[in-house]
Amino acid sequence: MKVKTRFAPSPTGYMHIGSLRTALFCYLFSRQNKGDFVLRIEDTDQARFIEGAIEKIIFLMHDMGLDYNEGVDVQNGRLIDKGEFGPYQQSKRREIYKEYAQELIKTGHAYYCFCDERRLADLRKQQEAMKIAPQYDKKCRYLSQTQVQSNLKQGLPYVIRQAIPENSQVIVKDLVYKEIVIDTKTLDDQVLMKSDGFPTYHLSVVVDDHLMQITHVIRGEEWIPSTPKHLLLYKVFNWDPPKFAHLPLILNKDRSKLSKRQGDVAVEDYLKKGYLKEALINFVALLGWNPKTDQELFSIDELSAQFSFEKVNRAGAVFDVEKLDWLNGMYIRKMDLPELTRKTIPYLEKAGLVAKDKNGYKAANGNALSQEAIESIVKLEQERLKKLSEIGERVKYFFSRPQYNPQILIWKKSNLEQTKKNLQAVCEFLENLDEKEFASAQTLEAKIKQFISENNLENGPVLWPLRTALSGLEASPGPFEIASALCRVYGKQEIIARLRAAIKFLE
């Protein structure tokens, strides 16, 4: 049978990092098996409806490259259903669930329950006080047929509950967790249809996975305890259950389930901070899965080639931002410059260093910036960036002349006099150097080093002040790189101007 997986988020307004990993694994597995991949929206909770949340999920799925061939999509700004098993929004499938719930009632596998919330709350309180498992006491399960009919006729609000068999066992076979045996005694008579006419997850997920011909249900570990209820439903409907694969939880530093309170959990937050989707995917894939080799860097193609449930771990994995940072840095370094620049410009804009108008980009001081100019600025930091959002702080000196500080200008193994002298000498040398010698940092380096040795100078006392005069920073890219980039963006004058300003400052 053709493999078919589905990612079935509920529209909460943002995509959780854990959901990203679930979606990724669904995608990888279906791709690996040349199967189908469905996006279904589980929006059966009216109380939690959030405007625009579905569009956000869809946008992110496309943005992250997790393309699906069936399910809800956006076309001309409107939600549409793609595929023959729709609708793919559960809120639009109410009639279907109602029908199946009725079937369960008819066959005695579900029953009407008229207990109100007050009673249920009291019941729970009592049970908690007695330290027994809080469960529905099945009061309505054995109501007489006439009683039920009369209640219904009166229009009493009701829910429909699953009639769990009393003394039985359910065996959950899981691709990751192997086999889990659960006694039905520990299972609650779960609500399947709410009083507002919407189904709960437990009904809708079973009905939809069956109707949509899902072969592999891939979801978070938190669903293991309710899987027996789902299996029971498959059984009473006389349906073949799909295969299940539960994924270990992603955890906070303190090993609790990854939550909003302890930092960012939304994929869009990480995107906003300048993490690349390739890095995010690579990172999240390695949380709970590993290739059993030393490979750390994976493209999405490599992942789908190598993925398997046997290699998924059963223990939860702590989300370690430091490793993400490292990975992101790796991807930033690997990226080609025009692409990196394109992605970095928004952060330069946000930092107020660059602005766009009808003629193109401009620096804050009004200077026009060509695409190449911005590229040469970005190139300075390509090797150093961990995330794109750091760019503004790091290249600030490029857009406004540095504020000097003698402690920084003078090399630790040098002194004021020597610094002044060397700065003057190198300034003079550069003034007389043809502008085209600045085109590449390498040739400029060769020229300057030649100048240093010809004048019996040393690298340190010349290069340090040269670099700090250009950047004003204790730590920065090298003087040749900066000079070359400055020349490309502003012309040689800017270099000379900065050197003179530094010399003047030292006087």
Added chain:
RNA sequence: GGCGCUAUCGUCUAGUGGCUAGGACAGAUGGUUCUCAUCCAUCAAACCAGGGUUCGAUUCCCUGUAGCGCUACCA
């Protein structure tokens, strides 16, 4: 409280009935170097505890402990 899952360096993890328990991130040190970053080298760092089984257990079994998850008319 009940049910379930899990347990190897700080973190992600590999691994085996007998190994100096491997890799990566982070950390430390050194090299390269004008600084930072990169790169290279080196170091430090772990088998939850107790019982079995066994000639031998980190590995298999049991118990305990700890952590986490579920325990809604949320998903």
